[in-house]
Amino acid sequence: MATLYKQGSRGEVVRQIQKTLRLYPDGIWGPLTTERVREFQREHGLKDDGIVGPATLAKLLPGVAKSALGLKKSRRNIKEIIVHCTATPEYRDYTVADIRQWHKLQGWSDIGYHYVVYRDGTVHEGRDVDISGAHCTGHNANSIGVVYVGGVAPDGKTPKDTRTDLQKAALLSLLLDLRKLYPQAEIHGHRDFANKACPSFDATKEYRKV
Numbered sequence: 343m344a345t346l347y348k349q350g351s352r353g354e355v356v357r358q359i360q361k362t363l364r365l366y367p368d369g370i371w372g373p374l375t376t377e378r379v380r381e382f383q384r385e386h387g388l389k390d391d392g393i394v395g396p397a398t399l400a401k402l403l404p405g406v407a408k409s410a411l412g413l414k415k416s417r418r419n420i421k422e423i424i425v426h427c428t429a430t431p432e433y434r435d436y437t438v439a440d441i442r443q444w445h446k447l448q449g450w451s452d453i454g455y456h457y458v459v460y461r462d463g464t465v466h467e468g469r470d471v472d473i474s475g476a477h478c479t480g481h482n483a484n485s486i487g488v489v490y491v492g493g494v495a496p497d498g499k500t501p502k503d504t505r506t507d508l509q510k511a512a513l514l515s516l517l518l519d520l521r522k523l524y525p526q527a528e529i530h531g532h533r534d535f536a537n538k539a540c541p542s543f544d545a546t547k548e549y550r551k552v
């Protein structure tokens with residue numbers, strides 16, 4: 343399920359790669375990026391092919407690489423991938439264990455989401471993907487629920503896209519992998535299906551080309 347990044351690639355992950363390599367982060371991979379990737383690979387004892395596959399990504403962007411690891415494919419018929427925010431204040435970290443505890447207090451059996459993207463760009467598994475989530479009324483049976491930590495301004499109530507650069511890159515990388523697992527599935531934001539601000543940005547628009 344590994345995604346490859348190479349000359350001609352574009353987007354948020356490329357931007358993060360360029361930042362790490364101290365190149366101008368325009369998100370468009372040209373010859374200069376290839377050259378710097380080759381140097382980076384030589385410095386780290388990797389094959390200097392100028393292509394960012396799983397091994398190079400693991401050194402370059404550890405958080406993003408985690409989401410490129412093999413994901414378990416659900417036995418359910420997945421028609422939608424639904425993006426959420428935890429509706430927690432900007433700059434604050436929460437873990438799968440925290441969210442699981444909130445959801446259990448609501449009387450649910452487990453955390454409602456299948457994947458959680460932390461502020462540091464690491465991706466963590468929540469509920470088993472073979473089991474329907476509890477994240478979007480009327481859409482749980484045939485969907486995967488993905489959540490990023492944040493989504494509300496520091497005041498604790500105003501909806502805000504609080505995603506860190508690493509979260510944006512990791513979320514994109516995770517969605518690319520999920521689309522490979524479920525090519526027929528559409529990516530939506532929770533707000534497409536409910537009168538809510540969640541996930542505090544237009545996920546359908548942002549991920550239209552994923």
Ligand SMILES: [Zn+2]
Nearest residue numbers: 426427532540
């Ligand atoms: Zn939501």
